[in-house]
Amino acid sequence: MTAGARPATALSIAGSDPSGGAGIQADLKTFSALGVYGMACLSALTSQNTVGVRGVLEVPGQFCAAQIEAVLDDVPVDATKIGMLGGAATVRAVARVLAARRPELGTLVLDxxxxxxxGDALLEDGAARVLIDELVPLADVVTPNLPEAAALLGGVEEADDVAGMRQTAVELLGLGPRAVLLKGGHLDRGEAVDVLALSRDGAAPLVLEWAAPRVATRNTHGTGCTLSSAVAAFAARARTAGAPAGAESSGTASPGLESPGLDDAALTAAVRSGKEFLTRALSEGAAWRLSRTPEAGHGPVNHLAQTLR
Ligand SMILES: Nc1ncnc2c1ncn2[C@@H]1O[C@H](COP(=O)(O)OP(=O)(O)O)[C@@H](O)[C@H]1O
Ligand SMILES: Cc1ncc(COP(=O)(O)O)c(N)n1
Structure with a gap:
């Protein structure tokens, strides 16, 4: 690296999963695996393991916002990933600071x-409305699973095939994000299909789909967290490298400076690379038996299956 340059950076705003498979822990492992300098602002603590969530302790919204401001006041951020926020007050406080400082967040991925x-709830009743109104329009990419997509659209029926997913992804663009990555892990079919809908000024949205072989495993805890943080990490690399996402050499940027935004092709490449990273993490962790009672819950993926410098 050039003397004085800085590494590509990514910030996660999410909850803690002490068992290490999801949340902030999954995000930081993923950022590190992809050679990106990771930072984390905690929105909530959970007591959970591979079996389930036992409790949630919210971080006061103002303190979550204060963590974000401390980072942004000091370090340029190439990509931001938002995960579990927990309470309506936290969503509101986070939305306020992110709206005010949107240009400093880099590529924004909202899970x-x-x-x-x-099956445990991780968002307070009533908080979804604030998320839809105040956070979704700020995002470059929103990454709902099928039940979350149906909830974001006001409780419509869940898509149950790929044609329905394509339609749902386009409908979600109506909430104002630049792109929607609709995850099909919950679809009952042999492949895990994800659909990307990307809005384009004055033209019909671009709709793409990626299918990966369905990995036969119970180790799916944290797949959504890992995917969204991988997309953020590849976006951060692309912004700093000025090279296609997934390129072998890690990006560097000038000290203290924000990196330039991604065009549609580069954003699409970051999403595709994120999906490839997740599929590999899943398949290389598929045989793991981390828990003493693996049949009782869902184990994690192998976040470190693919590492880049
Ligand atoms: N068994 C599996 N094999 C391969 N990919 C999977 C499998 N289960 C989920 N995925 C993928 O993992 C990612 C997360 O999907 P999903 O389970 O829909 O979201 P969430 O974890 O948020 O519930 C998606 O890219 C999805 O296609
Ligand atoms: C702190 C935290 N954040 C997110 C998830 C969702 O995990 P998944 O990706 O398995 O839906 C989780 N279980 N815990």
Missing amino acids: PVMVATS
Whole structure:
């Protein structure tokens, strides 16, 4: 690296999963695996493991916002990933600071976390409205799973095939994000299909889909967190490298300076690379038996299966 240059950076605003598979822990592992300098602002603590969520302790919204301001006041951020926020007050406080400082957040990936893989609720009732109105329009990419997509659209029926997913992804663009990555992990079919809808000024949205072989494993805890943080990390690399996302050499940028935004092709490449990273993490962790009772819950993916410098 050139003397005085800085590494590509990514910030996660999310909850803590002490068992290390999801949340902030998954995000920081993913950023590190992808050679990106990771930072983390905690929105909530959970007591959870691979079996389920036992409790949630919210970080006061103002203190969550204060963490974000401390980072932004000091370090240029190439990409920001938002995960579990927990309470309506936290969503509101985070939205206020992010709206005021949007140009400093880099590429913004919003994972609208509502329910854990274990089935436990991770977003307070009533907080979804604030998320939809105040956070979704700020995002470059929103990454709902099928139940979250249905909830974001006001409780419509969940898509149950790829054609329905394509339509749902386009409808979600109506909430104001630049792109929607609709995840099809919950679709009952042999492949894990994700759909990307990208809005384009004055033209019909671009709709793409990626199918990966469905990995036969119970180790799916944190797949959504890992995917969204991988997309953020690849976006950060692309912004700093001025090279296509997924390129071998890690990006560097001038000290103290914000990196330039991504065009549609580079944003699409970051999403595709993120999906490839997640698929590999899933397949290389598929045989893990981390828990003493693996049949009782869902184990994590192998975040470190692919590492880049
Ligand atoms: N068994 C699986 N094999 C391969 N990919 C999967 C599998 N389960 C989920 N995925 C992928 O993991 C990512 C997260 O998907 P999903 O389960 O829909 O979201 P969430 O974790 O937010 O509930 C998506 O890219 C999805 O296609
Ligand atoms: C702190 C925290 N954040 C997010 C999730 C969602 O995990 P998943 O990706 O399995 O839905 C989680 N279980 N815990």
